[in-house]
Amino acid sequence: MSEREIRERDILVASNEYAYVQDLTKGDIVLYVGPTKISLSNTERIVDYRDGRFVPVRGDDGGGVYPFIRASASEYVILENPPRDPTARATKGPTSAVELLTGRRVVVPGPATFPLWPGQRAAVVAGHALKEDEYLVVRVVEPVEGEARAIGTELIVRGTDTSFYVPKTGLEVVPSASSASYVRKAHRLRRGTGLHLRVLKAFDASASRGPLPSRAYAAGEELFLEGGEGFFFPTDELEVLAQVTAIPLAEGEGLHVRDLETGQVRTVIGPASYLPDPTKSEVVFRALDDELARLYRVGERDGARAITVYVPSGFAILVVSAERREVVRGPATRVLAYDENLEVLELSTGRPKSLKATLRTCFLQVDGNKVSDLVRLRTKDHVEIEAAVSYRVSFTTEGPSPERWFHVVDYVGLLCDHVGSLMRAAARCSTLERFHGQSTELLRGAVLGEKTASEPRPGRLFDENGMWVYDVELLEVHILDAEVKDLLESAQRSTIVSELARQRDTQRLENERIAEEVNRGVLAAKRATLDAAREHEGAERALLLAKAESETAVGRLKRLGSATAEAEALTIRTEAEAAAATRTAVVEERRMKTQVDGFREQMSALAPELITTLKTLGHQKLAEELTRHAAPLAILGGESVVEVVERLLGSLPVGASSSVKAALKSGDGRRAAGG
DSSP states (O other): OOOOHHOSSSEEEEETTEEEEETTTTTEEEEEEESSEEEEOTEEEEEEEEEEEEEEEETTTTTTTOOOEOOOOOOOOESSSBBSSSSSSSSSEEEEEEOTTTHHHHHHHESSEEOOOOEEEEEEEEOOEOOOEEEEEEEEEEEETOOOOOOOOOEEEEEEOEEEEOOOOOOOOOOSEEEEEEESSSSSEEEEEEEEEHHHHHHTTTTSSSSSSSEEEEEEEEEESOOOOEEEESSSSSSEEEEEOOOEEEOOOEEEEEEETOOOOEEEEEEEEEEOOTTTTTEEEEOOHHHHHHHTTHHHHHHHHBBEEEEEETEEEEOOOOOOOOEEEEEEEOOOOOOOEEOEEEEEETTTTEEEEEESSSSSSEEEEEEEEEEEEEEOOOOOEEEEEEEEEEOOSSSOOGGGGGGSHHHHHHHHHHHHHHHHHHHHHHHHHHHHHHHHHHHHHHHHOOOOOOSSSOOOTTTTTTTEEEEEEEEEEEEEOOOHHHHHHHHHHHHHHHHHHHHHHHHHHHHHHHHHHHHHHHOOOOOOOOHHHHEEEHHHHHHHHHHHHHHHHHHHHHHHHHHHHHHHHHHHHHHHHHHHHHHHHHHHHHHHHHHHHHHHHHHHHHHHHHHHHHHHHHHHHHHHHHHHHHHHHHHHHHHOOOHHHHHHHGOHHHHHHHHHHHHHHOOOHHHHHHO
């Protein structure tokens, strides 16, 4: 860049702005304070103070002109290289540079505004507002007026003592290493946390009102502060090495903790919240390689935690250490101590079982274990057979401690070798034909013992490790000699054909028998139906008869009731009529009596002759009537009317009969005269 390119003819400096101009002939730096106008000559240029030296800048786009340093009432200015004469002030226009105290720093509290002399640097810092749980670390960088503190000494400014802080000249606020802020949080004391402290210089806390116990402390001593509530502020006597947080341990979790004094490692098992004291103990990490993690069936784990092994139901593990052995049976969760490991079993694999490729495991299945194997047998007639078998195995708790379960590292090999030997011995005592027909019973009897009517097979118990074989399953049998196999298959085929034919005939016979039974059943059902129909008809007839009798009885009862009602009504009516007739008769009797009495009085008034005349007339009238009625009797009897009447009137009183006879005679005379 040429000189002409960096020169500007006229540069305006506004109020509260300043610029540096260098004289190229002398090298002097002149401070221009606005408002002013700078007219650069050919021997002048605008410069800027960068990294401890003055460099030329372009002034056509505002370069080289800077605003005043400004600080409000809540800010302060850290000024480097202050003027030697504290009364030196820059005035409007050009001002020659002044002598500076290079390497010194002063603090200018706000409010303040000023330009920088050539060679000065300044930083505006916000004042430090502190809460009660905050503090500042202040370092002595220069001698402080009125104080005799060594350079490098650090002070603590607590929020409980000062709510707003501006440092004095000679002090600087140290920024926090964890953040860009100057303000630091005090260490809060609460349950589940603690502070690891170090004594920087000896002091006596006997009169201290802080959380520290009252005693004398030596330099270099480490302390652990726990169990309090409140805030802890570091001092020039104490520094906080670390804040310790309690380690939560859930059920089935643990930590290994080493005592720093004795070196003994103990295991803390949850559920708990463990707060380690770093001055007395430390948490020990236990490494676990991939192979052991696979054997222990441990997934991803925190290295700070103890090894936790889960034992499923039906399994058991053997926990071993230098001084103890313990069997843990599932379901259970076991936290291993720092010096504890699991016993490893190496089991035979393959069919037949061998040690060519073993299975390493720490978990022994003590219930419902199943082991399969392929056993080669030879019969009494020297036929080789290959049998696929499966053993049901459990481990008994009877007898000595369950630790004996792990006395045999390869219990599968022990089982297959011993039981295979028993099977081979049983096969050697049997022919192929017998073995082929009774192979399952022969092998089960050889291994499990004979079965009785009242007791099941006892099984096979191994005293070495408490293993008990309670069942044997014969899965498959192969005859290794192909020719013998073909012969046996042919014989079996013939037997099967004969058996199928016999079964077919038997089935046909059974079908015929069933058909006849069905026919008989159908006939019996029909007969039962007819019997039921007859019974039903008889029941209906009885029902109709009972219904008719019931209706008759009901009609009779109705008629009887009606007749009774009519009789009662007739009785009542008769009684009423009788009563009425009685009353009428009484009335009539009274009337007749009255009439008779009247007639008697009338008759008594008549003459006796009239009475005689009337009697005579009455007798005559009677005679006429008797004659008229007795004439037929007289004709039939051949008698006269008088004779018939006399015979009839013989029973009458004498006077009456005489009168009637006389009347008859006179009447006859009249009829004769008339005739």
